[in-house]
Amino acid sequence: MNLLVVGSVALDSVKTPFGSADDVLGGSATYFSVSASYFTDVCMVGVVGEDFREEYIDILKERNIDIDGIEKRKGRTFRWKGEYGYDLNEAHTLDTQLNVFADFNPKIPEKYKECRYVFLANIDPDLQREILNQMKRPELIACDTMNFWIERKYESLKKTMEQVDIVIINEGEVRELAREPNLVKAAQKILSWGPKRLIAKRGEYGAIMFSDSAIFSAPAYPLESVYDPTGAGDSFAGGFMGYISNVNNINESTIRQAIIFGSTMASFNVEDFSLNRLRNLSLREIEDRFKEFKRLTHFDDLT
Amino acid sequence: MNLLVVGSVALDSVKTPFGSADDVLGGSATYFSVSASYFTDVCMVGVVGEDFREEYIDILKERNIDIDGIEKRKGRTFRWKGEYGYDLNEAHTLDTQLNVFADFNPKIPEKYKECRYVFLANIDPDLQREILNQMKRPELIACDTMNFWIERKYESLKKTMEQVDIVIINEGEVRELAREPNLVKAAQKILSWGPKRLIAKRGEYGAIMFSDSAIFSAPAYPLESVYDPTGAGDSFAGGFMGYISNVNNINESTIRQAIIFGSTMASFNVEDFSLNRLRNLSLREIEDRFKEFKRLTHFDDLT
Numbered sequence: 001m002n003l004l005v006v007g008s009v010a011l012d013s014v015k016t017p018f019g020s021a022d023d024v025l026g027g028s029a030t031y032f033s034v035s036a037s038y039f040t041d042v043c044m045v046g047v048v049g050e051d052f053r054e055e056y057i058d059i060l061k062e063r064n065i066d067i068d069g070i071e072k073r074k075g076r077t078f079r080w081k082g083e084y085g086y087d088l089n090e091a092h093t094l095d096t097q098l099n100v101f102a103d104f105n106p107k108i109p110e111k112y113k114e115c116r117y118v119f120l121a122n123i124d125p126d127l128q129r130e131i132l133n134q135m136k137r138p139e140l141i142a143c144d145t146m147n148f149w150i151e152r153k154y155e156s157l158k159k160t161m162e163q164v165d166i167v168i169i170n171e172g173e174v175r176e177l178a179r180e181p182n183l184v185k186a187a188q189k190i191l192s193w194g195p196k197r198l199i200a201k202r203g204e205y206g207a208i209m210f211s212d213s214a215i216f217s218a219p220a221y222p223l224e225s226v227y228d229p230t231g232a233g234d235s236f237a238g239g240f241m242g243y244i245s246n247v248n249n250i251n252e253s254t255i256r257q258a259i260i261f262g263s264t265m266a267s268f269n270v271e272d273f274s275l276n277r278l279r280n281l282s283l284r285e286i287e288d289r290f291k292e293f294k295r296l297t298h299f300d301d302l303t
Numbered sequence: 304m305n306l307l308v309v310g311s312v313a314l315d316s317v318k319t320p321f322g323s324a325d326d327v328l329g330g331s332a333t334y335f336s337v338s339a340s341y342f343t344d345v346c347m348v349g350v351v352g353e354d355f356r357e358e359y360i361d362i363l364k365e366r367n368i369d370i371d372g373i374e375k376r377k378g379r380t381f382r383w384k385g386e387y388g389y390d391l392n393e394a395h396t397l398d399t400q401l402n403v404f405a406d407f408n409p410k411i412p413e414k415y416k417e418c419r420y421v422f423l424a425n426i427d428p429d430l431q432r433e434i435l436n437q438m439k440r441p442e443l444i445a446c447d448t449m450n451f452w453i454e455r456k457y458e459s460l461k462k463t464m465e466q467v468d469i470v471i472i473n474e475g476e477v478r479e480l481a482r483e484p485n486l487v488k489a490a491q492k493i494l495s496w497g498p499k500r501l502i503a504k505r506g507e508y509g510a511i512m513f514s515d516s517a518i519f520s521a522p523a524y525p526l527e528s529v530y531d532p533t534g535a536g537d538s539f540a541g542g543f544m545g546y547i548s549n550v551n552n553i554n555e556s557t558i559r560q561a562i563i564f565g566s567t568m569a570s571f572n573v574e575d576f577s578l579n580r581l582r583n584l585s586l587r588e589i590e591d592r593f594k595e596f597k598r599l600t601h602f603d604d605l606t
Binding site: 086087181182183184185202204205206208214215216217218219222223224225226253256257259260287290291294295296297298299300301302 | 389390484485486487488505507508509511517518519520521522525526527528529556559560562563590593594596597598599600601602603604605
């Protein structure tokens with residue numbers, strides 16, 4: 001028990017210009033957990049319906065993820081249906097069925113409460129704070145959110161932000177949350193609410209991290225074949241939090257390496273549908289791609 | 304005589320959410336030259352009309368740019384009028400008056416023909432090749448272009464690409480030119496036509512360089528205040544080519560540093576209208592920002 005994630009477990013139907021997949025395993029907590037599982041012990045809190053098949057459970061078990069926190073309830077699992085065009089940057093949601101996720105009221109199992117690292121995936125900000133109330137003394141808390149909550153629960157979301165160490169959201173959401181078009185100013189505003197760091201995810205342009213004392217910019221890995229961007233953001237967060245949990249410190253050097261590991265995991269994730277690529281990686285492949293990021297970004301100092 | 308640029312000299316009228324400027328000095332060759340002038344001796348070929356005031360000439364002279372290649376013709380100077388919204392990524396052209404630029408037929412002065420480094424700014428690809436025919440034996444040739452020529456002179460443009468070493472264009476133009484939505488594949492296709500390197504400019508996301516053996520990704524400098532993006536791409540090219548001309552070699556290390564100097568100059572340029580910021584820099588400011596780029600992108604290797 002080291003890293004806790006609370007979020008959605010879903011069955012996704014996705015169409016991209018390169019193919020499609022129906023009723024495949026997805027959800028923020030799922031992508032996060034599988035990604036983080038290469039670095040540390042992960043425990044997962046979520047809810048599924050009666051239609052959640054054994055093969056999905058097996059995918060999580062194969063990665064040694066603790067799934068005792070996944071509640072099975074009467075009804076159907078959360079379902080999302082979406083489509084991407086050629087630019088692959090924006091998902092067009094065709095259908096959302098919350099099903100059992102509509103009444104999600106996460107109960108943290110006793111044995112999870114000592115987790116030192118916590119990731120609050122994109123759920124109602126009220127619930128995000130209720131989860132924190134159940135935890136003992138986490139070392140580091142990170143959270144995600146989305147435009148839906150920014151538009152409907154702004155004040156609640158601000159309260160959650162006050163209680164977390166790192167906010168990891170999309171670039172557009174940074175601007176929307178801060179109500180400020182300039183990204184640097186928007187980031188400063190959000191940091192003034194309490195978080196020590198803000199990471200803006202920029203899709204094919206990578207990620208940029210802001211703190212009071214530094215900015216760190218990381219590219220995305222340039223891929224010849226991007227098949228399905230679903231889950232890239234959660235895979236990023238999983239690699240990021242997984243690596244930090246593994247190293248068990250939160251200095252600037254670790255945070256920056258963690259962002260590169262996050263980018264690494266996101267880059268693998270988009271190479272195939274669902275978790276098909278992400279669940280079948282070797283540590284060697286992950287380290288090799290980390291090193292690729294070094295070659296991709298390195299330039300010599302002035303002499 | 305070291306670095307030659309051939310391109311437009313213009314009078315711009317620009318409106319952004321942060322202010323406006325009328326009939327101010329602009330044009331691709333102008334931004335390029337002022338930017339490059341911090342690194343090397345620049346000579347400039349272009350055309351202006353009778354309305355081109357002495358104060359504009361003085362701006363170029365102050366930067367020690369050789370302007371003997373600027374022809375003064377009867378009529379008015381090329382005029383561009385544009386507007387930017389809050390995202391500042393895309394210019395909306397309100398009016399273009401080619402004026403004397405319509406019949407631009409660049410004659411390279413004899414003393415310029417020995418220049419070792421050549422930048423063909425965004426002009427008709429037929430003219431770009433005519434310029435090369437007039438040059439002796441340049442060490443390195445780079446070129447820009449735009450959607451206008453991609454759509455109207457595709458075959459001519461491909462011929463120009465065959466004769467240059469480095470193509471420096473916007474990311475969207477890479478995709479349009481290669482007729483391929485994936486950037487990596489698009490870059491490979493353009494490289495297969497002849498150029499050794501392709502640099503895709505990505506606005507606020509920086510630049511990415513492709514060669515047969517490497518990819519290099521550079522962020523843009525995160526700015527709190529961006530006033531006017533006009534000329535950013537040409538300032539980038541000017542810093543890039545200027546530094547290479549100064550160091551006088553074209554190995555991978557130099558190219559990468561040159562991309563950072565290009566990004567540095569572009570970042571200064573957007574801090575004010577016209578050349579107001581770009582023409583008033585110190586070498587110390589430029590080097591300091593280069594070093595900022597190092598802090599912005601550095602992460603430690605795995606131990």
